[in-house]
Amino acid sequence: MAVTIRDVAKASGVHISTVSRTFSAPHLVNPETRSRVLATAEQLGYRPNRAARALITGRTHNIGLIVADIANPFFPPLIKAAETHARRRDYHVFVADTDEDPSVEADLVQALAKQVDGILLCSPRMSDDQIEQLRREVPLVVVNRMITGLPAVVMDVGQGAREAVRHLLGLGHRHLVYLAGPRGSWTNREIRRAAGATARAAGADLTVLGPHQPVEEAGAASAEAVLGTGATAVLAYNDLMAIGLLQALQDRGVAVPGRISVVGIDDIAYAGLVRPRLTTVANPTAAAGRAAVDMLLQHGDGGATGQVTLQTTLIIRNSTGPGPHSPAAALTAEVAAHVKE
Amino acid sequence: MAVTIRDVAKASGVHISTVSRTFSAPHLVNPETRSRVLATAEQLGYRPNRAARALITGRTHNIGLIVADIANPFFPPLIKAAETHARRRDYHVFVADTDEDPSVEADLVQALAKQVDGILLCSPRMSDDQIEQLRREVPLVVVNRMITGLPAVVMDVGQGAREAVRHLLGLGHRHLVYLAGPRGSWTNREIRRAAGATARAAGADLTVLGPHQPVEEAGAASAEAVLGTGATAVLAYNDLMAIGLLQALQDRGVAVPGRISVVGIDDIAYAGLVRPRLTTVANPTAAAGRAAVDMLLQHGDGGATGQVTLQTTLIIRNSTGPGPHSPAAALTAEVAAHVKE
DNA sequence: TAAGCTGTTGCAAACGTTTGCCGAATGGAG
DNA sequence: CTCCATTCGGCAAACGTTTGCAACAGCTTA
Numbered sequence: 001m002a003v004t005i006r007d008v009a010k011a012s013g014v015h016i017s018t019v020s021r022t023f024s025a026p027h028l029v030n031p032e033t034r035s036r037v038l039a040t041a042e043q044l045g046y047r048p049n050r051a052a053r054a055l056i057t058g059r060t061h062n063i064g065l066i067v068a069d070i071a072n073p074f075f076p077p078l079i080k081a082a083e084t085h086a087r088r089r090d091y092h093v094f095v096a097d098t099d100e101d102p103s104v105e106a107d108l109v110q111a112l113a114k115q116v117d118g119i120l121l122c123s124p125r126m127s128d129d130q131i132e133q134l135r136r137e138v139p140l141v142v143v144n145r146m147i148t149g150l151p152a153v154v155m156d157v158g159q160g161a162r163e164a165v166r167h168l169l170g171l172g173h174r175h176l177v178y179l180a181g182p183r184g185s186w187t188n189r190e191i192r193r194a195a196g197a198t199a200r201a202a203g204a205d206l207t208v209l210g211p212h213q214p215v216e217e218a219g220a221a222s223a224e225a226v227l228g229t230g231a232t233a234v235l236a237y238n239d240l241m242a243i244g245l246l247q248a249l250q251d252r253g254v255a256v257p258g259r260i261s262v263v264g265i266d267d268i269a270y271a272g273l274v275r276p277r278l279t280t281v282a283n284p285t286a287a288a289g290r291a292a293v294d295m296l297l298q299h300g301d302g303g304a305t306g307q308v309t310l311q312t313t314l315i316i317r318n319s320t321g322p323g324p325h326s327p328a329a330a331l332t333a334e335v336a337a338h339v340k341e
Numbered sequence: 342m343a344v345t346i347r348d349v350a351k352a353s354g355v356h357i358s359t360v361s362r363t364f365s366a367p368h369l370v371n372p373e374t375r376s377r378v379l380a381t382a383e384q385l386g387y388r389p390n391r392a393a394r395a396l397i398t399g400r401t402h403n404i405g406l407i408v409a410d411i412a413n414p415f416f417p418p419l420i421k422a423a424e425t426h427a428r429r430r431d432y433h434v435f436v437a438d439t440d441e442d443p444s445v446e447a448d449l450v451q452a453l454a455k456q457v458d459g460i461l462l463c464s465p466r467m468s469d470d471q472i473e474q475l476r477r478e479v480p481l482v483v484v485n486r487m488i489t490g491l492p493a494v495v496m497d498v499g500q501g502a503r504e505a506v507r508h509l510l511g512l513g514h515r516h517l518v519y520l521a522g523p524r525g526s527w528t529n530r531e532i533r534r535a536a537g538a539t540a541r542a543a544g545a546d547l548t549v550l551g552p553h554q555p556v557e558e559a560g561a562a563s564a565e566a567v568l569g570t571g572a573t574a575v576l577a578y579n580d581l582m583a584i585g586l587l588q589a590l591q592d593r594g595v596a597v598p599g600r601i602s603v604v605g606i607d608d609i610a611y612a613g614l615v616r617p618r619l620t621t622v623a624n625p626t627a628a629a630g631r632a633a634v635d636m637l638l639q640h641g642d643g644g645a646t647g648q649v650t651l652q653t654t655l656i657i658r659n660s661t662g663p664g665p666h667s668p669a670a671a672l673t674a675e676v677a678a679h680v681k682e
Numbered sequence: 683t684a685a686g687c688t689g690t691t692g693c694a695a696a697c698g699t700t701t702g703c704c705g706a707a708t709g710g711a712g
Numbered sequence: 713c714t715c716c717a718t719t720c721g722g723c724a725a726a727c728g729t730t731t732g733c734a735a736c737a738g739c740t741t742a
Contacts, residue, residue, distance in 0.1 A: 002455070004728055015692050020730060030690060045478075049455045051392040051401065052728035055697045060392065062435075062456075070421040073414065073610065080411040080438050087437065092453065094403075095436040096428065097421050112433065114343070114390045115403075137386075243614065269414065270611040273584065345698055356722045361700060371720060393698035396727045 003044045012040040023048055063296060064094045064112040064119035066105060072214065073268040074238065074285065075122065078143070082120060082289035089297055091117075100213065102126045102184060106134065113138040118296040121145070125184035141296045143288055145186040152307045153292045157187050157265060158194035160281030160312035164235055164263045165198040165206075167279070167314060172326025173204070173233040173261060177226050179219065179245065180210025181237030188237055191265065195235055207231060212241060219244025223252065232260055232323045239264035239271045239280055246274060246319065257321030267315055277317035284310045344385045353381040364389055404637060405435045405453040405460035407446060413555065414609040415579065415626065416463065419484070423461060423630035430638055432458075441554065443467045443525060447475065454479040459637040461630075462486070466525035482637045484629055486527040493648045494633045498528050498606065499535035501622030501653035505576055505604045506539040506547075508620070508655060513667025514545070514574040514602060518567050520560065520586065521551025522578030529578055532606065536576055548572060553582060560585025564593065573601055573664045580605035580612045580621055587615060587660065598662030608656055618658035625651045 009016040014037060021028045022037040029037075054060040063086055067075045083093045094112055098104040102125040109119055118139035124131060128147050134140060135150060142152045168176060178195050181188040192208060199206040207229045212218035219241030226234055226245065236242035242264030249256050256262055256276055264271060267282035291308050350357040355378060362369050363378045370378075381387075395401040404427055408416045424434045435453055439445040443466040450460055459480035465472060469488050475481060482492045509517060519536050522529040533549060540547040548570045553559035560582030567575055567586065577583035583605030590597055597603055597617055605612060608623035632649050 002728095006728080016729085017693075017731080018691060020728095021691090024730070028690075033690080047451060047455055049396075049728050051395050051456060052697090053730075054392050055390075055396060055699090055728080056730045058697085070424065071417045071610075073417070076412045076414070076417050079436070083411065083436060083438050084440070092435050092456065093437070094433050095420070095424060096434070097424050099425070110388060114388055115392060115433065247614070269412075270614060273588070273611060273615045275616045343698095347698080357699085358701080358723080359721055361698095362721085365700070369720075374720080390698050393727090394700075396698080396729090397700045399727085 002049075003046045004049070005046070008037065008041045008044055008046050011044060012037050024053075060115060060117050061090060062092050062094060062116045063293070064096065064109075064116045065122065066096050066098060066108055066112075066119060066124075067122045068098055068100045068125065068214075070095065070097045072240065073270070074240075074266050074283070078122065078285040078289040080289070081286035082293050085290040085293045086297075089293075091293075091297065098125070100125060100182060102130070106130055109134045109140075110137065120292050120296060122292075123185060123187060125182065127184075139296065141292050143292050146307065151295045153288050153295065153310065154186075154307065155283045155285075155288055155310045156312050157281065157283070158190040160265060160283075160314060161191040161194040161235065162198045163312075163314040164265075164279075164281055165195050166202075167316065168233045168235070168261060168263065168320065168323070169199070169202050169204055171233075171261065171320060171322050173231075173323030174325050175205045175229070175231040175233075176207070177229055177231040177234045178206055178208045178210075179222055179226070179234055179236040179241055180208055180212060181214045181241070183211045185214075185237075191235070191237065205231075210237070212237070214238050214240060216240050216244035216247070219246075220248040223248035223254075226260070227252075227254065233263070233320070234260060235263045235265075237265065239266045239268045239278060242278055242280070242319075243271070243274055246276070246278070257319055261320040261323065263320055271315075272317060276319045279317045279320040280315055282313050282315050284312070343390075344387045345390070346387070349378065349382045349385055349387050352385060353378050401456060401458050402431060403433050403435060403457045404634070405437065405450075405457045406463065407437050407439060407449055407453075407460060407465075408463045409439055409441045409466065410555075411436065411438045413581065414611070415581075415607045415624070419463065419626040419630040421630070422627035423634050426631045426634045427638075430634075432634075432638065439466070441466060441523060443471070447471055450475045450481075451478065461633050461637060463633075464526060464528060466523065468525075480637065482633050484633050487648065492636045494629050494636065494651065495527075495648065496624045496626075496629055496651045497653050498622065498624070499531045501606060501624075501655060502532040502535040502576065503539045504653075504655040505606075505620075505622055506536050508657065508661065509574045509576070509602060509604065509664070510540070510543050510545055512574075512602065512661060512663050514572075514664030515666050516546045516570070516572040516574075517548070518570055518572040518575045519547055519549045519551075520563055520567070520575055520577040520582055521549055521553060522555045522582070524552045526555075526578075532576070532578065546572075551578070553578070555579050555581055557581050557585035557588070560587075561589035564589035564595075567601070568593075568595065574604070574661070575601060576604045576606075578606065580607045580609045580619060583619055583621070583660075584612070584615055587617070587619070598660055602661040602664065604661055612656075613658060617660045620658045620661040621656055623654050623656050625653070 005016050005019045009019045019037055022034050086093050096108050105126050120141050122143040124145055144154055176199055196206050209225050214237055242262050264278050264280035267280045271278040271280045288310055346357050346360045350360045360378055363375050427434050437449050446467050461482050463484040465486055484494050517540055537547050550566050583603050605619050605621035608621045612619040612621045629651055
């Protein structure tokens with residue numbers, strides 16, 4: 001059916017091993033022979049069978065990329081960057097979606113293990129133990145999770161959260177809410193810890209609401225609870241939840257940022273398009289994707305075990321404004337009106 | 342290194358063929374033997390090597406999914422649905438991004454060909470000839486493209502465009518602009534044809550501006566040209582461009598829908614979140630992804646060659662309003678004011 | 683002239699499976 | 713007790729590659 005190395009060998013009058021070497025070790029074959037083989041190969045439309053090659057070399061030239069939710073706008077830029085970067089290095093990428101389910105995650109790693117040279121686990125929800133277990137079956141690089149001894153790429157969301165909280169404190173807010181993300185998320189713990197510490201250090205209150213699924217609906221559903229706390233500012237686990245909250249508050253006629261300020265995290269594509277435009281912590285997702293691919297492919301099969309931390313940056317837009325203790329509290333009304341348009 | 346069928350055979354005292362059959366043809370092995378083998382396999386942590394299996398069976402249990410741009414919000418829901426659906430059928434999915442480049446598309450198909458049982462080509466930009474060529478190397482199903490003899494899943498964007506244009510005509514618009522998408526896009530041709538025919542039949546004008554890359558920047562960049570035409574309504578190739586245009590018009594102080602109505606296509610996640618909320622044609626992308634996977638896997642390797650057409654629906658929001666010839670033109674101001682909030 | 687390189691090629695085993703074929707064991711019918 | 717059918721399991725070839733080893737030619741060097 002398909003044209004194999006044997007067909008090329010026959011057609012060009014050499015042994016199959018010579019054909020093989022023409023592709024995998026060109027310097028070992030006479031230039032003249034090589035070009036002849038190359039010509040017939042081209043003419044016959046020969047393409048090496050990667051599966052067969054993998055069987056004997058043990059290297060598949062494939063990698064796996066496992067994310068919680070492909071449709072969550074946080075991931076596509078990461079996936080795209082990782083795929084492009086991997087392909088430039090002649091690797092193909094399996095993409096899989098766990099739907100936020102840790103057990104699916106584990107199954108997926110095992111199913112993919114034999115078919116890839118390594119797996120990128122993005123924002124895994126599994127326990128550290130499970131991950132430790134799995135790394136023995138296949139090289140793993142985790143993104144947005146810190147596990148000692150495991151190569152990782154993390155975005156310094158703790159720093160982002162601190163900046164966000166300081167921003168809110170600076171605006172005169174004294175009672176904040178953290179709208180927590182899913183349990184099992186390292187990012188969630190980091191944000192919570194960083195935000196809590198920063199608020200406490202300044203003598204402010206931080207109420208944690210959650211856990212929640214990291215989707216718009218969850219953000220919207222929490223509106224009542226948020227209002228119930230009496231807080232004047234909210235930091236959400238991600239932009240999706242922040243935007244959901246924004247919508248729900250709007251529906252209730254609650255002014256943002258007049259009555260409540262809202263900060264998201266991620267800076268997804270449309271954070272700057274909703275009204276009010278969302279103040280948020282930008283994550284370098286594309287860079288993270290590339291860095292993770294590099295880490296995975298870097299060490300032949302040894303254990304390069306570094307941890308790369310990428311900076312995040314607070315982007316101040318219109319969803320945050322002066323709080324009740326603002327030195328410029330008198331200006332609140334005016335500023336809010338201005339920000340509204 | 343890894344545990345193979347041979348290890349399991351040794352450990353359970355049977356021949357490797359028996360182990361093989363335990364997994365691939367259980368009814369051929371004595372229940373007692375089977376459970377013994379299963380037990381040792383489980384204990385040893387044996388996982389069949391799909392590459393080796395593929396080598397002999399010719400079926401890889403992988404499929405390829407090629408899209409123009411993973412980060413374009415149109416695709417992630419499709420990718421997610423396809424991946425989930427495929428996995429339920431025990432298939433893994435390679436995802437690749439062509440960055441809207443037709444030559445990358447062709448390379449990708451060839452590179453993936455040996456490693457998959459079939460490829461889903463989503464919104465391909467290649468010529469029909471090229472695709473005809475490639476289908477001889479690997480089973481292909483195209484999404485959003487109609488090629489005679491090739492299995493396809495298309496969303497009936499022509500119908501959607503007609504509905505959108507009728508909606509605009511009904512509002513009293515007589516001069517429309519179609520903001521065209523990329524060359525090579527079947528969808529683009531369909532929309533253009535349908536919109537043009539519908540407008541012409543009603544004695545209205547339709548000016549085509551383009552081609553454009555299907556991104557926000559292109560939509561924004563076309564604002565001047567759009568205004569220059571003197572048209573009062575715009576249909577954009579996709580929501581991204583429509584939203585870009587919306588932003589650019591807003592920056593220029595042009596009222597939407599007061600001065601110009603804008604309609605997008607796709608109904609991406611945030612079409613309903615921008616202000617004004619975008620009137621758009623919703624595409625059933627998730628259903629398309631599932632249908633395409635079904636078509637690909639359905640026929641063993643024969644040539645199921647149907648074409649599935651999925652319905653689209655116009656979603657009327659706030660970016661469209663009465664035009665200069667509206668029977669209710671007198672109400673324009675009031676309606677616009679209302680819509681604005 | 684013998685010995686030793688170097689560069690090029692062929693030979694054959696190996697990778698982890700599946701599967702057609704054959705033989706052994708079992709059991710029921712005659 | 714013999715014969716046949718059925719069920720089960722082993723044997724070995726095959727899938728398309730890679731790669732260590734050996735063979736050989738044409739050199740150079742001593």
